Amino acid sequence: MNTYDRRRFIKLLGGSGMMLASFNPLTVFAQSNNPSARVIIVGGGFGGATCAKYLNMFDPGLSVTLIEPSKRFTSCPFSNAVLSGMRDLDSISYGYHAHVKRGINVVHDKVTQIDAAAKKITLGNGEKLSYDRLVLSPGIDFRWEDVEGMNASDMELIPHAWQGGPQTTLLRDQLVAMKDGGTFIIAPPENPFRCPPGPYERVSLIAHYLQQHKPNSKILILDAKEKFSKQPLFMQGWEKLYPGMIEWVSGDTGGRIDHVDVKNKTIHSESGDKHQAEVINFIPPQKAGLIAHTAGLTNSDGWCPVNQRTFESEVHSDIHVIGDASIAGKMPKSGFAANSQGKVCAAAIVSAVHGTKMPEPSYVNTCYSLVSPDYGISVAAVYRFSDDKGIYKVEGSGGVSPKEADANFRKQEARYAKGWYDSITSDSFG
Amino acid sequence: MHIKITATILLFFSSLVVSATGLAVEISQAAMLANSCAGCHGTYGKSPGAIPAINGKSASFIVESLKDFQSGARPSTVMGRHANGYSDQEIQLIAEFFSKH
């Protein structure tokens, strides 16, 4: 049955008298060799890989194609542990064998164009594929156009390490090469950006590394913002574990950057101060992944407005956007959020394809951060949807780890942070 | 899998000939709620790491645990903060889902 027939069939079901019979579904799937609705997913990161898997779990009869250029996806979560030498890159990289085994068609290429009217995408090799539903989870790109003194090629000298893989290795190598007594500068961007507590976990784990190997070194945070995620918990941990090593400068007190002098590794702040450092980690301001812009799915802020119940784009029908690229109400841009959105989106698509009732969406997020290998903190929330509020936090749910907690509690959370990582990566890629 | 699979037989005209067989997949509210636990507890609750597995636990154990996490009767690092996001009725649905996996 092609999609049109399937849709018509479902309509017919609604209008005519029908008989319900239950029998072994496996038999039915085996008998049915009709082509079914084609769902294409662009991007095999936390959002896309999860959505593909759950589409297949909900309805093994769907034709699901996952398009991702890399044979192995390198995670950003736990990449700060690579920077500190606690893990290697291989231990945070994932292939797509499990997806292939499920019967998901995995294509290693880049999507270069989307024709929303003809419902076709174009691959890097020129091939065109048709879809009934398209899901985009392309992650982020950088607003280099808004950065004075730097462009994309300068990330070879001043890494952002805000996308996984070679950039993580480059920053690690620079930290290893740094002399004891040197200064490391990190410059986190304004909101919204990928992983709100990420820069501060990075500071923590680099402090841990420096304390062990280069104890006379300093860390300077030149922040674009006035406050940051889990700030009281991070600062409490820094005072306790790395006294005197870390200085945080808020946007209004000289943190905001005017321009970067790449050649001299110097940052000029808006307030006129100059900061030179051996290693600079400049994290540029962000926007939705490039393909979302090419396809015209973004708003003037550079992110994708969607129906937050189904993640269907407000611009083009039958295209859904999930993960960092989407505007998802109160949810932060995190791997856990992308995973959760992938499942809700899969449920929306399966329900639409079958003409059945979509369950009320429920979403969740927790961002664990390691302040040291044995010191974990977290922020959590459960989310629901309403027409007037979009995705909102369930009152009374979530919150941050308690400020007053003993060393054992922090150690438990560090252990669970690793447990979370094992679970989320197996739930997304396994 | 916790999906209501409804096999439907369509009768065309007044003849009793089965002309087509289709499947309408309806995803349950229980699956929607329980899938959100999988990010920490693993797909279907089968945790591969340090967070306890919850698949195949009895529904009453899961209900009791979540209510005790809510009240604080059972101390937790993070479960109290999550359990507070669900109503009694939702907890019942979630518990039944995991008890069957």
Ligand SMILES: Cc1cc2nc3c(=O)[nH]c(=O)nc-3n(C[C@H](O)[C@H](O)[C@H](O)COP(=O)(O)OP(=O)(O)OC[C@H]3O[C@@H](n4cnc5c(N)ncnc54)[C@H](O)[C@@H]3O)c2cc1C
């Ligand atoms: C240092 C750091 C630490 C972090 N720690 C955590 C953490 O502890 N917990 C947490 O929950 N989150 C964390 N995050 C955030 C997390 O990495 C992102 O929120 C998450 O990856 C978003 O998922 P996504 O699917 O939107 O994008 P991604 O996971 O980035 O996936 C996007 C994929 O799309 C592919 N793609 C892009 N364009 C195309 C195209 N045109 N065609 C085909 N494929 C394409 C890319 O190759 C990529 O694989 C961290 C981030 C950073 C930087």
